[in-house]
Amino acid sequence: MDNYSQMLAFMWANEHGNFSAAARANGLTPSAISKLITRLEDRLKVRLFQRGTRNLTLTEEGSAYLVSAREVINAMAEADSLAEAFPNRVSGSLRIHTMTTFAKHQILPWLPEFLALYPGLTVDIQVGAQYVDHFEQGLDLAIHSGVLPDSSRIAKKIGESAWITCASPAYLARKGSPSQPRDLLNHDCFNFGFNSAWNNWRFLTNDGQVTIPIAPKAVFAQGDLLREMALGGAGIVKLAQFHIGADIQQGRLIPLLTNYDIPTKEPIYLIYSNRKHLSPRIRVFRDFMQAKLLETPWD
Structure with a gap:
């Protein structure tokens, strides 16, 4: 990250012609800009600017470095713009583990409608009677009932069943x-x-x-x-x-x-690995499934 900051400071200084103007435009102090560029020159072992009393002039090495620096900064900006679209883009593969009976009787009836709504998404449903923690192997979601083992996973109750x-x-x-x-x-x-x-x-x-x-x-x-x-x-x-x-x-x-009958019912949980920055493919599946369970209650 420090290397990227040094490169940005170099680009700003070249754009504005001196440290003071570059600092004002980007909310930094002139000394901070100067230190970043000095570290960059020390790391590269070349001088990038000729320092004048009021203006900076690129050296030959600085001009060559500027070409590469622009490519890197542009690539970073493009990567950031792609990442900003992730929260609203539903695509990729959604991997789910659940009970065979739940998959057959509660997911498969509405799965075609869900896939039609999100054509960029593919779903991989793995089944098994008992809950297994395969999140480290790429699992996105699990849906299981009963008592779950203690873990750091997030378990959201989505229903209960007698x-x-x-x-x-x-x-x-x-x-x-x-x-x-x-x-x-x-x-x-x-x-x-x-x-x-x-x-x-x-x-x-x-x-x-x-x-x-x-x-x-x-x-x-x-x-x-x-x-x-x-x-x-x-x-x-x-x-x-x-x-x-x-x-x-x-x-x-x-x-x-x-x-x-014993009046208590068995809870059914939707389990995922982390509450923060929940993937949109997980979020849309969770919301769609909860809506369907309200439409067609099994009791």
Whole structure:
């Protein structure tokens, strides 16, 4: 940065003809301009100006240096003008990590509209059931639910979702509906195949919170596979409301044991690495997504 300041001082002094005029025009003192140019000459080991009593004259070396200095200053000005446009320009690649079910049921339905609004933007959606911090590898955003690990990342709550115990009308017609949580032990149930709080089937009874030790008939790595089992009439599942809200609204799945539901809901967070100077591609995605969630609530 000091080299750039020295070059600017040289350009100003040449433009105005002396240190005093260059200093007045740029809010500095004549001694500050003089010191910057002296440092520049010491660094280059050449004299750039012949100092007169009132005016400066370029030396031969100074004239040659002026050509290169102008190219550098012009390039810097062009770079600054490009950077000033960044806050309003939406382009490049937006990399997102989220839950497979959230991507399928809450992002994909409106993604074509978003891409049409921002044709200079490409979106790379990576999916996985659990949150992973890949921001150092170029990730821009993550969308995940539940308890997040402590970190320096920024987590903005964008919604919340209940977890609903449910089954299809066909299964309930064949096996009957459980009337209390412990009845689940006599039903065909399905769970996630990895260690997760989502596998804890908790209910609120007269004795307080209880966890039913489900012995799943099968386990799956993705919530959509659990949903398909339930829709096919195979048994009972417990899935997020944002995932199966439409199925419940349209009667494809029936909520069970609602009198025993725990009233708290699981928060859903949008996570990014830094609050300051938020990239426009992140900002427009965040704002668009929040507007869509208000338009089509899953409950």
